[in-house]
Structure formats: C-alpha cells, structure tokens
Amino acid sequence: MNPNLIPLIIYLHLLSSFLTLSPPSYAAPLALNCGSKDGGNDADNRKWESDSKYLVAGGKSVSSTALTQDPSLSSDVPYMTTRIFTGETSYKFDVNSTSRYILRLHFYPSDYPNFNVSNSYSVVTTNSITLLKNFSAFITAEALSQAYLIKEFSLAAFNSDSITVTFKPADKSFAFVNGIELITEPELFDDQAGLVGVAENSGTIDGVSSNMQNMFRLNVGGQYIPPTNDSGGLMRSWYDDTPYIFGAGTISHIANVTIDYQELPEATAPAEVYRTARSQGPDPNINKQSNVTWLFPVDANFTYLVRFHFCEYQIDKINQRVFEIYLNNETAFATADIIAWTGGKGIPTRKDYAIYVGDKSGDEELWVTLHTNIDLKPEFYDILLNGLEVFKISDSKSNLAGKNPVLSEMMQKQLIANREAYDPNAIQIKHVVGGAMGGAATIGVAMVLLFVIRRRKRVSGSDSGVTSWLPVYGNLTSKSTMSGKSQCGSNLSSDAVCNCRYFSLVEIKSATNNFEEGNVIGVGGFGKVYKGIIDGNMKVAIKRSNPSSEQGVNEFVTEIEMLSKLRHRHLVSLIGFCEEGNEMVLVYDYMGKGTLREHLYKGNKITLSWKQRLDILVGAAKGLHYLHTGAKYTIIHRDVKTTNILCDDNWVAKVSDFGLSKTGPNLNQNHVSTVVKGSFGYLDPEYFRRQQLTEKSDVYSFGVVLFEVLCARPALNPNLPKEQVSLADFALQSARRGTLEEMVDPHLKGMIKPDSFKKFTDCSLRCLADHGMERPSMGDVLWTLEFVLKQETKGEEMRNEKSGSSGGGTVEVPIQSSDMIAMHMNTLNLDDDDDEYDYDSDDDGNAFSQIVDPKGR
Structure with missing residues (x-):
C-alpha cells in the first residue's frame, strides 16, 4: 500500500464513523404551522414552517383557515391555519434514537369552512403510545373557557430513527391540528423517583424510560414566563401559581441573586423561577398551625410525577428552615432542608416524587402541601418553594389519554338558563341534561347546547309570551309566605x-x-x-x-x-x-356608614384617620381575596372602586356590586376573554387593550383605590391639569420624580410613619403595573396592608404611652416587602397578641352587591 494513502484512509474512516453516529434529525427545534403553505413567524418572531413535507400519505387531509380570530390568541401563527384529517393520517420526523423529545400539539377549535368543529373527535398516537383518545378540542376549550389549547408530551427514547405522529378521526368525524412542535429534550429525569403512599423503599418510578404529559408548570411566587424566556431552548411556558393555591396565608418575594446551577442542568428551569418563591409569612405561631396547599384537577387511574424546584437565598445554615412535603395527605419527605441539599444560597435543586391517583369518588384531584416541621424546632417556622411541575405518566397500556372534561355545574346551569331565555322548549333539554349527569351523554348534550347557544339568534320578547321584562327568569310562580321563605317553585335556579x-x-x-x-x-x-x-x-x-x-x-x-x-x-x-x-x-x-368615597372627599361626612382607612382597606382586600381564592370558583369583581366599598355601622368594610362580575379563569387557563366593562379611571390598561380579564385586573383597580384613600382625590378629575387628570398616571409619574409625598391628603400629613408610607406606596405602585403578571396577587396586597396596619397600631399605642416625646413609639422595620427572613427577625421583637391580624378569611359573613352609588356608573 502506498504510504501516502494511509492518512487519507484514516481520515475517510473517521469521517464515516462520524456520519454514522450523527443523528439524522434537524439541528433546531421543529415548529410546524399546520395547513399553511409557507409557514410564517409568530408574535415572538419565531419561525414556523409548513407541515406538508412531513405528511405521510396526506390524501386524507386538507388545509383550512379559521373564519374568526379570537382576541385572546397569542399569535396568528400557528392558530389561524389548520390541517384537517378526514381519515387516518401521519406525520413522520427523523430523530436521534437515543434522545427524549418534547412534542406539543396546538388546537384552535374555531369555525372552519365546511367543517363543524363541535363534531371533531380524534385519537392521536405516536409510535405505540396513545396521547389523546376520543379527544374533543371544542368541549375541552369550552369547559376551560379557553380559545385555544396546547397539549405537551415528554417522550422517552424510542430506539428508532423516526417518530410517527398519527391522527385518526372517530367514525363520521374528523380530526385537526393547528401547530406541532418537536424539540430535543436533555435528560432531566431520574430513574429512581420515590413513589409516595407505599411502604418505604418498596416503590420507585423510572423517569428516564417513562412517557409523560405535562399537566402543570408553575413559577411559584412569580409571574408568567413566556416560552422565549425559557432555559435550554425548550420553549416551555411557566405560569403564575396563584389560581391553584388553596386558602390564604402566603407571601411571594423576589431575590436579586445570581443563580449557580453547579451540576444541575440549566435546562431544568430558567433562573427567573429560582429567583422568586412563596413562603408563609412572618408569624411563626400562625405558620405552625397552618400549611400551604396547591390543588390540581387531574385524571384518575394514573401515576403523577411531581417536581419541586427549590433555591434558598435568605438563609445559609441547616435547620434554619425545615418543612414537610405531602402529596394527597401522604408524606413524600418529612425533613426538607434546602441548605442541607444544596450547601448554600443561590444554588438550585429539584426533587421528584410520584403518586398514584385512583378512581374513588373525589379522587380526581392532586393536593400538594408544604408544612413547617415543628418537631425539629428549626430557627424559622416556614416553608419555601420556587417552582412546581406535574407530569402524568403513561399507564401499563402505554396510554396517556384522559377523558374530555365535564362542564362544571355552574356552567351547565348557565347554559340551561341561556337556552330557556330563547327557546320555550328548553325545559326538555333541562331534563335531558339532568338525566345524563354522570354519564357520557352529559358531554354530548352540553356540547350541543354550547354550539346552539353560540350561534343562536335572539328571539324577540314579544314572541315569547312572557310578560316580565327579565330576559332569563320570567315571572315567578311562588309568592311570599308569612315566614318569608320561598316555595322554590320558580324558574329561578x-x-x-x-x-x-x-x-x-x-x-x-x-x-x-x-x-x-x-x-x-x-x-x-x-x-x-x-x-x-x-x-x-x-x-x-x-x-x-x-x-x-x-x-x-x-x-x-x-x-x-x-x-x-x-x-x-x-x-x-x-x-x-x-x-x-x-x-x-x-x-x-343596610350599610349605615355608606360608601368609602363619601368619607374621603367632596363633602365627606367624617374625616377618617390613617388607621381607620387602613382598617377599611384590609376588610375590602379580604373580601376580594376571598373572591379570587376562597370561593369554589375564581370570581373577578371587574368594578372595584371606592363607591363599591361600603361600611356598616361598626365601620366593617364590605365589597359590593357584582353586576359586572365574571367567573374564571379556570385552572388550566390564565385569563377570560370578554368585552371590556368597568369604570373609567379604574380600568386595567392590559384588560382594556386585549380584552383578557384576570384577577390581576381587580388588583389594578384596587391599586387606584389605595391611592384614592391616600390622596383623598377621585380616580379621574377633569378639572385638574392634563397630567393630573388620571390619579393612577399621576401617581406613577410622581413616583418616578420622587414626589409621592406631595400627593398625600393634607389631613394625613405627619400621621404616617415613613416605613409604613414606603411599604404602602410600593405595594400600590406594583398594583398599577402595566402588565398583569408584574402585579402582586390580592393575597400579597392583603398581607402588606395588614403589616402596615399592625405597625401603625403599635406606633400609635407607643405614642400614647410616651406622648410628648419626639420620635417615641417608632418601630423600625428596615425591610422590603419580599424580605421574609427580615420580617421573621422583626417578629421576634413584636408582641404575641396579633390575632386580629391573622391571615384566615372570615367565613361567617354574608354576600354582596352595590347599595349606594350617588353618581352611578
């Protein structure tokens, strides 16, 4: 052999080996705009390509374009075009046989030419795994009050060089999909996740080889993190955890700390997740007697992998903060100590635990609970959590598909009521729905009702034969008795x-x-x-x-x-x-003291002290916090203002006027799409721009109320110079200029402690943030107001004891609202008789409505 050819032979051999080992997959994440000829860019300027070249025998599919665009759509791409399947059709993607992949399916159940989307039921499989079965995007979206859906799956390595995703319509039906993403996923799971609820060391879950569906992904204590800000290029969305918190008594805080991942893959979670957290609060006595719980609706008869993200940035020693972790009241870990796990501040870690959710009545829920460990007597009785993910694991038949959601009782009643308003034969449908409860027919009937109501034409009242001007109820058939009790025989629910x-x-x-x-x-x-x-x-x-x-x-x-x-x-x-x-x-x-506005300005009856104003604000915040988190359904007031905060003869504040209120968003959505209503001067600018309503819209309005109380001036005053007409805008401008003190009601000059003023105004300004995800929850606002009230009360008591002494009675609290450990330190110096400031909502009161509004809307 010619010696000069040896280097060339070696080079060719190495090149051949390299090509053999290289995966035949694409280099970048794949994003398909299904039904589109040219693909396109989404609102984040991310490139989506056409799906045509990935179709296998696409003769049983057609492309189509939605007839209407819901205002809540995050982008035209990939939702306004779709691929409709009239028969079984597959996509095929070349992949690396040893890698995990994230598969996302996007659905927009809108109206498409010649296709009634309410008739779409489909089975979606990939290789041997059933992802969706008898799936109705229409029913699911209606039940969740969402315009579009995203289903995300984490698929284990197939030992194959391709992934096939198959869409199969049910008989006499069709399937459709609007967008598909396929992204290589780094190895983020362990092969030994402990199984909770079984004997110790007798059960583990192999996360490496498991196929999963992501059910929930939360930035605990923080705001929404969009896909473009995710780590590792995985394009995940991290949602606010507030809608899932069961009960009250938590605070969220943000740390300015550098995150040192060390051996943890950065793709585990973005740094923003580890810089925010949720804990209980500063009172150890309350913390020892309460816990923090998140509640998730899930499918029964599946095992769930629950991933906890932790990062300590306030303490640096073991046994300073130790807590217990429970899943469905079963102990997952009894002595969680983040510093013991990581060794220092700013070092994140994650812990995985699995639990099986059976099919007993009421078992379609997953409870995640953290409680301070009292037995170990840590220095601080508190918990901390930064992020939370819930994954559904495929069963023994390689199935991940759950049932279509059943409409809530409230939604079913509303559908029936709406139907009764426009169809004299609706009572028949009411009986059908009642008889179908608990069975599969419920979904079908509800779907038909939704479809009919969505497209109904309003019937003239003159044709209905109903003499009452009420559009829903008609005349009641029962009359008052001497006892004052209804006979329950009317058309009213x-x-x-x-x-x-x-x-x-x-x-x-x-x-x-x-x-x-x-x-x-x-x-x-x-x-x-x-x-x-x-x-x-x-x-x-x-x-x-x-x-x-x-x-x-x-x-x-x-x-x-x-x-x-x-x-x-x-x-x-x-x-x-x-x-x-x-x-x-x-x-x-009857509310004897009238509206809050009456006592602030324009002929006010009584000049309220700063403490009285705080008392009223705390009461109003408790009412709103209960609506957002304590009721069975999230309720958004939508018209929070000082004329809708009333006081009884004992100055107990009560929220009123629920005529504009909305239920929602539900657990798997982050907003409700609705026509803008409310009162000018209090309207959330984000809600006004996008018609997307969340509980943070109430927080914005309450922020205006906070400044209205502080400054004793209306939300809008057209008689003032242009830059001062809007109280919210003027407050934001004054904060930037450092002149907030000049806005304070003259009656309060010298009455507010500097620390209290700063904490109050910081909270108020955060409420007025332009984007909802930057605003605090109502629970956080409530905690801040209670804290300010507590400090003012103690300062007032000490001033009374030391009257005449300069500066007497001041209790220094040099902390930020998010500095929980500093609050603990201050709590050690406070009295223990703080029961009137506890965080438990009062449940022994009554309901609501606007009673006095001298000016109307």
Whole structure:
C-alpha cells in the first residue's frame, strides 16, 4: 500500500464513523404551522414552517383557515391555519434514537369552512403510545373557557430513527391540528423517583424510560414566563401559581441573586423561577398551625410525577428552615432542608416524587402541601418553594389519554338558563341534561347546547309570551309566605330561590313607603336604591331595577345567581328579592356608614384617620381575596372602586356590586376573554387593550383605590391639569420624580410613619403595573396592608404611652416587602397578641352587591 494513502484512509474512516453516529434529525427545534403553505413567524418572531413535507400519505387531509380570530390568541401563527384529517393520517420526523423529545400539539377549535368543529373527535398516537383518545378540542376549550389549547408530551427514547405522529378521526368525524412542535429534550429525569403512599423503599418510578404529559408548570411566587424566556431552548411556558393555591396565608418575594446551577442542568428551569418563591409569612405561631396547599384537577387511574424546584437565598445554615412535603395527605419527605441539599444560597435543586391517583369518588384531584416541621424546632417556622411541575405518566397500556372534561355545574346551569331565555322548549333539554349527569351523554348534550347557544339568534320578547321584562327568569310562580321563605317553585335556579327570601311587591312598597323619593339613598344605571324597613325595625337597602336599562337587567341576572352561593364577612349580604309584574327588586343589608368615597372627599361626612382607612382597606382586600381564592370558583369583581366599598355601622368594610362580575379563569387557563366593562379611571390598561380579564385586573383597580384613600382625590378629575387628570398616571409619574409625598391628603400629613408610607406606596405602585403578571396577587396586597396596619397600631399605642416625646413609639422595620427572613427577625421583637391580624378569611359573613352609588356608573 502506498504510504501516502494511509492518512487519507484514516481520515475517510473517521469521517464515516462520524456520519454514522450523527443523528439524522434537524439541528433546531421543529415548529410546524399546520395547513399553511409557507409557514410564517409568530408574535415572538419565531419561525414556523409548513407541515406538508412531513405528511405521510396526506390524501386524507386538507388545509383550512379559521373564519374568526379570537382576541385572546397569542399569535396568528400557528392558530389561524389548520390541517384537517378526514381519515387516518401521519406525520413522520427523523430523530436521534437515543434522545427524549418534547412534542406539543396546538388546537384552535374555531369555525372552519365546511367543517363543524363541535363534531371533531380524534385519537392521536405516536409510535405505540396513545396521547389523546376520543379527544374533543371544542368541549375541552369550552369547559376551560379557553380559545385555544396546547397539549405537551415528554417522550422517552424510542430506539428508532423516526417518530410517527398519527391522527385518526372517530367514525363520521374528523380530526385537526393547528401547530406541532418537536424539540430535543436533555435528560432531566431520574430513574429512581420515590413513589409516595407505599411502604418505604418498596416503590420507585423510572423517569428516564417513562412517557409523560405535562399537566402543570408553575413559577411559584412569580409571574408568567413566556416560552422565549425559557432555559435550554425548550420553549416551555411557566405560569403564575396563584389560581391553584388553596386558602390564604402566603407571601411571594423576589431575590436579586445570581443563580449557580453547579451540576444541575440549566435546562431544568430558567433562573427567573429560582429567583422568586412563596413562603408563609412572618408569624411563626400562625405558620405552625397552618400549611400551604396547591390543588390540581387531574385524571384518575394514573401515576403523577411531581417536581419541586427549590433555591434558598435568605438563609445559609441547616435547620434554619425545615418543612414537610405531602402529596394527597401522604408524606413524600418529612425533613426538607434546602441548605442541607444544596450547601448554600443561590444554588438550585429539584426533587421528584410520584403518586398514584385512583378512581374513588373525589379522587380526581392532586393536593400538594408544604408544612413547617415543628418537631425539629428549626430557627424559622416556614416553608419555601420556587417552582412546581406535574407530569402524568403513561399507564401499563402505554396510554396517556384522559377523558374530555365535564362542564362544571355552574356552567351547565348557565347554559340551561341561556337556552330557556330563547327557546320555550328548553325545559326538555333541562331534563335531558339532568338525566345524563354522570354519564357520557352529559358531554354530548352540553356540547350541543354550547354550539346552539353560540350561534343562536335572539328571539324577540314579544314572541315569547312572557310578560316580565327579565330576559332569563320570567315571572315567578311562588309568592311570599308569612315566614318569608320561598316555595322554590320558580324558574329561578334552585340555589338562588332557596337561599334567599322572597318578598311580595306589596311588602317592598310598604318597606319603602311606596318608593317614596325621600327614601332614595342612591341612583345608578340600574335604577334607584331606597332605604327601607322590614319586619318592623330591620333597616335594609332596596335596589329597584329600571326596566328600560338592559345593563341593569344583565347585572341583576349576574348578582342574584352569584349572591345565592357566596358568604363572607367582607361581602355585602343579599337578604332576598322580589320579581312581580314588571318589577325586579333586590334587598340587601343596610350599610349605615355608606360608601368609602363619601368619607374621603367632596363633602365627606367624617374625616377618617390613617388607621381607620387602613382598617377599611384590609376588610375590602379580604373580601376580594376571598373572591379570587376562597370561593369554589375564581370570581373577578371587574368594578372595584371606592363607591363599591361600603361600611356598616361598626365601620366593617364590605365589597359590593357584582353586576359586572365574571367567573374564571379556570385552572388550566390564565385569563377570560370578554368585552371590556368597568369604570373609567379604574380600568386595567392590559384588560382594556386585549380584552383578557384576570384577577390581576381587580388588583389594578384596587391599586387606584389605595391611592384614592391616600390622596383623598377621585380616580379621574377633569378639572385638574392634563397630567393630573388620571390619579393612577399621576401617581406613577410622581413616583418616578420622587414626589409621592406631595400627593398625600393634607389631613394625613405627619400621621404616617415613613416605613409604613414606603411599604404602602410600593405595594400600590406594583398594583398599577402595566402588565398583569408584574402585579402582586390580592393575597400579597392583603398581607402588606395588614403589616402596615399592625405597625401603625403599635406606633400609635407607643405614642400614647410616651406622648410628648419626639420620635417615641417608632418601630423600625428596615425591610422590603419580599424580605421574609427580615420580617421573621422583626417578629421576634413584636408582641404575641396579633390575632386580629391573622391571615384566615372570615367565613361567617354574608354576600354582596352595590347599595349606594350617588353618581352611578
């Protein structure tokens, strides 16, 4: 052999080996805009390509374009075009046989030409794994009140050089998909995740070889992190954990710390996850008696891998913070000590635990609970969590598919009520839905109802034969009895009728002296509010709706249904109602002190002290926090303002006026798409721009209220110079200029401690952040207000004891609102009699509605 050829032979051999080992897959993540000829770029300028070249025998598929675009769509790409499958069709992707992959499927169940999306049911498989079965994107999106859906799967290595994703429509149906992503996933799972609920060391889950579906991915204590800000190029979304928190008593905080991943792959979670966290609060006595729980709806008969993300950045020694981890009341780990795991601050770690969720009644829930470990007597009785992920693991039949969601009871009632309003034969449908409860027919009937209602044309009231001007209920058939109890025989929902007292029109006229003008205490777009007397000596407020006001009618429909279900000390209570002839009247508790606005400016009756104002704000915050987290469903008030915060004779604040309120968002969504309503000056700018409503819209409005209370001026004042017309804008400008003190109500000058002022205004400014994800939760706002009130109360007590001494009574609290450990340190120097400032919502109160609004909307 020619010696000169030896180097060339060696080079060719090495090149051949390299080509053999190299994966035949693409170098970058694959993103397909299905049904599009040219692909396109999404709102983040990410490139999506056409799906055509990946189709296998695409003769049974057609491309189509949505007829309508929902305003909540994050981008035209990939949702406005779709690939529709009339028969079994597959995509084939070349991959590395030894790698895991993330597969995401995007669905937009909109209207498409010649295809009724409510009839789409499909089976989706990849190689031998069933991802979705009998899947209806339409039913799922309607049940979750979402415009579009994303299903994400983490697939183990197939030992194959290709992945095939197959869409198969059900009989006489069709399947569709709008977008597909396929991304190489680094090895992020262990082969020995402990199985909770079985004997110790007797069960583990092999995460390396498991196929999974991501159910939830949360940035605990932080805000939404979009895919473009994810680590490792995995394009994951990290959501705010607030909607999943069960109960109150937590604070979130942000750390300015460098994250040192050390041996942990950076793709595990972005640094933003580890820089934010949630803990319990500064009071160790409360923390020892309570816990922090997140509640997730899941599919039964599956095992779930729960991943906890931890990063300590406040303490640096072991046994300073030790807590217990529970899954569905089973101990996952009893002595969690982040410093013991990582060895120092700013070093993240993650822990995986698995649990099986069976099919017993009520078992389709996953409870994740953290509780401070009392037995080890740590220095600080508290917990800490930075991030949380929940993965569903495929069963023994390689199945990941769950059932289509069943519509909630509230949504079913609303559908039936809407249907009854426009179809005299709707009572038949009501019986069908009732008989189908618990069976598969429920989904089908509900789907038909949703589809019909979505496309219905409003029937003229003159054709319905109903004499009442109410669009939903019609005339009630039951009348008041001497006991004041309803006979529950009306077309009104059973909850509303049985939980409220029914008044006859004669009783209402007697209570108001035939609606005498001298008894009017408020006027609004809905009509007038009268002061009345019932049962001899009981003062009430009576709201009489104006039949010519369609807005008032819609508000009544919303209020009476909601008020029959909610009870809380800081929500105004509904006593009863009257619907007779052309009258619709609601009767509420009388709030002797009137609205908060009355006591702030413009002929205010009483000048409130700073402590009184804080007391009222804390009560209002408790009411709103209960609506967001404590009720069975998340409720967004949508019209928070000082005229909707009322005070009773004892100055107990109560939130009122739920005519514009909305339920939602549900657990698997982060907003509700709806027409913008509310009061100018208080409107969330993000909600106004995008028509996407979240509980953070209430937080913005409450931020305006906070400044209204501090400055004693209205939210809008057109008589002021242009830059001062909007209180919210003027407050933000003043904060940038460092002149916030100049805005304070002159009656409060010198009455607010500097530390309290800074903490109060910092919280208020965060509420006014332009983007909802940058605002605190109402629970965080409540905690801050309680803390400020506590400091002002103690300062006032000490000033009274040392009257005349300069600076006496000041309790220094040199901390930021997020510095939990510093708050612990201060707590050690505070008295223990802090019961009136605990974080538990008061559940022994009543319901709500606007009673006095001198100016209307």
